[in-house]
Amino acid sequence: MIKPILPIAELLRPIFLFFVSALALLSGFRFLHFSLYSNRVSEAIGLGEFFILGLRADLMQVSYFIIIPFLAFPLFIPFMNRYRVQSLWYRAALLWFTLCFIILWFMEISTPAFLAQYDTRPNRLFFEYLEYPAEVFSTLWNGFKTWLMIGAASTLLTIYILKRIARIIAQRFQPEPMRRRYLLGVYPLLLVMVVLGIRSTLAHRPANPAFFAVTSDAMVNSLILNSTYTLEYALYNLKHESKANLIYGDMKTDEVLTTVKQNTHLKEYEFPYKDYPTVHFQPATRKREKPLNIVIILEESLGATFVESLGGVPVTPNLERLKSDGWWFERLYATGTRSVRGIEAVVSGFLPTRARSTVKLSNSQRQFFTLADVLSRQGYFTEFIYGGQAHFDNMANFFVGNGFQSIIDQDDYKTPNFTGSWGVSDEDLFNKLHQRLVVNTAKHPTFTLAFSSSNHEPFKFPDNTIKLHEEPKNTVNNAVKYADYALGEFFRKARQSNYWDNTLFLVVADHDTRVYGDDLIPVNKFHIPGLILGADLEPRTIKSTASQIDLAPTLLSLAGVSAYLPTVGQDLSRTDKAPGNRAMMQFGDNYGWLEGETLTVLRVNKPTEHYRYIPEVDKQEPIEDPLSPEQLKKIRAFAMLPSILYQSREYYVPKD
The missing domain is CATH 3.40.720.10 (Alkaline Phosphatase, subunit A)
Structure with missing residues (x-):
């Protein structure tokens, strides 16, 4: 029973690699942000609860990124015995998850300067002020020059390293014959796990930022989340502009x-x-x-x-x-x-x-x-x-x-x-x-x-x-x-x-x-x-x-x-x-x-x-x-x- 599963595990390797590395990245940055504001965090919430809730929030964001190629995956299943289709899927998944990892890195490396200025993780102001690059760059250069240089250099370095890693992984991929019935059996189980990761709860409503607002300190509540999620949620809320306060x-x-x-x-x-x-x-x-x-x-x-x-x-x-x-x-x-x-x-x-x-x-x-x-x-x-x-x-x-x-x-x-x-x-x-x-x-x-x-x-x-x-x-x-x-x-x-x-x-x-x-x-x-x-x-x-x-x-x-x-x-x-x-x-x-x-x-x-x-x-x-x-x-x-x-x-x- 194990041997037919091995080709499937190899095919899904980009998902598992992204899952582990993304959670490690977000947890590492949360520890960094905690170290910058340790007094406020410690006064507002227990450290165990802070990091566990943070991991839960990160699972939501990582699952959102995973669900997109997952929903496209069934289109490839009927053709997975063809090695060219397997390679196409594998390379497309590597490209997607590389882009997602870069987004996560960029948002987290941008967060300390945003926290220092606005006392919260990136929100709608982050993209609203992109309309005014000259003014924003001047503010960043004069007020956060060191962090701006670190962020730009580290993001470029991350892109370079990820590109090299993705190329190596793609070259080592060896398509193998696989039984589609095993693939069809594994896929629904994994899909359910991803959906549960997105919901983060079995309650009637899925988790949202209010679910993680467990302290009276809004900044600490934002630290529990991750910056990609807070920005996405701000974009999502734009459609509710006209009814914002009816809630x-x-x-x-x-x-x-x-x-x-x-x-x-x-x-x-x-x-x-x-x-x-x-x-x-x-x-x-x-x-x-x-x-x-x-x-x-x-x-x-x-x-x-x-x-x-x-x-x-x-x-x-x-x-x-x-x-x-x-x-x-x-x-x-x-x-x-x-x-x-x-x-x-x-x-x-x-x-x-x-x-x-x-x-x-x-x-x-x-x-x-x-x-x-x-x-x-x-x-x-x-x-x-x-x-x-x-x-x-x-x-x-x-x-x-x-x-x-x-x-x-x-x-x-x-x-x-x-x-x-x-x-x-x-x-x-x-x-x-x-x-x-x-x-x-x-x-x-x-x-x-x-x-x-x-x-x-x-x-x-x-x-x-x-x-x-x-x-x-x-x-x-x-x-x-x-x-x-x-x-x-x-x-x-x-x-x-x-x-x-x-x-x-x-x-x-x-x-x-x-x-x-x-x-x-x-x-x-x-x-x-x-x-x-x-x-x-x-x-x-x-x-x-x-x-x-x-x-x-x-x-x-x-x-x-x-x-x-x-x-x-x-x-x-x-x-x-x-x-x-x-x-x-x-x-x-x-x-x-x-x-x-x-x-x-x-x-x-x-x-x-x-x-x-x-x-x-x-x-x-x-x-x-x-x-x-x-x-x-x-x-x-x-x-x-x-x-x-x-x-x-x-x-x-x-x-x-």
Whole structure:
């Protein structure tokens, strides 16, 4: 019985070799990643469970690669007595598994740099940013040069070695006569084993990333998986973009809309448009003969961790001085962790989701609400000013399609004083902003969005502009200090300009420089500074919790603009209403709702978690479910709402 099986075993040798070598490769890299983050892993999970679950996840990925040639194998079985067919199968299998091994190697060797930057294994950002090779390569070269060189050299070496090994194995293959009935008997058994490897469980649903999310540290959960799988899963999830947040509850659309509209600051409004269910008329709290110009200065990666009065490093002295001249937000939180998420929240007032930002999604490239759209209808000239390339992250397309009449980017700076990896310096940006405001505000009311970029890795900025906070020069603290210097110089000129008395400014961060931590929602890394100043605005400190989505309705009201809006953020200028005292944050698959001291975290296919958040010491204490069914229903409704509005293309104010 053994002899007839031997030719079959020889024929299937590429599968067995790949199976063993791939598992060894992935396990070896998991040990490497564990060594880099051993403290966090050890605090979150037992080492035995960590590596066993990791092996289980690797079996899933390896089985996915094996199943493809396995499904093609029956096509060859009727002809396996022909030696040429056997050789064809053998060489095709060797080629396939060589390519698969190279993919596994490349993804794992790329992981340490990605972990250092994003605190997770490669995900959708890994392939999204491939659209911008110049910027990405510059960031990698300046921030991770050693690892980039190791990765490139080792990948080329791996390809060379695998090519040699595959050639040797192919040359040694000796086709032999075989009995197809034995082959037909072995094949189903092996196929069942591969399918079980893919499912990794006998339960009704196959395993997925949520199955391996066994700790409260998202980064550790990602280490249990392997990088090829996390990237594949991110690609797979693209088809669920429009319904990304519907997974947080099973409420019907009407129930979600009714629940949101009953929220304190919305329930008094009327919603006259059936096809645009959140659109309501917001009267301005400030009555003005002529509405103010509005300027939003979106600061790249300026988290509260860089603002001394918010508990951060003292590298923003100009912002600290300016805060006494306007409305200063002590507990303002970003909705997400990327620039496009900040743009989406600040400019559109849109709630965060697990999907890509609406700046990139197809259904929001036209007829999607922005401040530029509502203000252009009221006679404003609307403009976006950026120091880099406006096509990055699809910004230009989104802006042009949704109300911005002018786009200025790197190509429009004829003689910049300094150009870095991400565009011209913040000084160049603010000089251009000042020049444009002088010209534009003299002609018509103006809405301008200016987006800085100097505080972006690899942190390049002009020499001899600031006293360095630390050595070497190109560090995040020095870059933030330079960005703050440029901001201070702009406001020094703006105060002396003709546009100051009729212009309202918002200075706010898009997100913190890096969002990481061992909590399901690292709240402190979502904490950002925010300041509204200019014109006749009286100083005020807002101590209650606020979100980026509250800024758009508040700005319009302070500027004296009454308008129909689809936003569900709160107008914080209304003194007749208590502030909402809540913020929402999307961190990967976790949706956080911070209200008062209670942090509620909605998870995908996992129980809801509740914590008492103490911001003074950045501590989260687990608590028993303190929420009433009505409160939890409200949170789920707000989490589900953006997917409903995006999917139905209802986040827009129809034109009469």
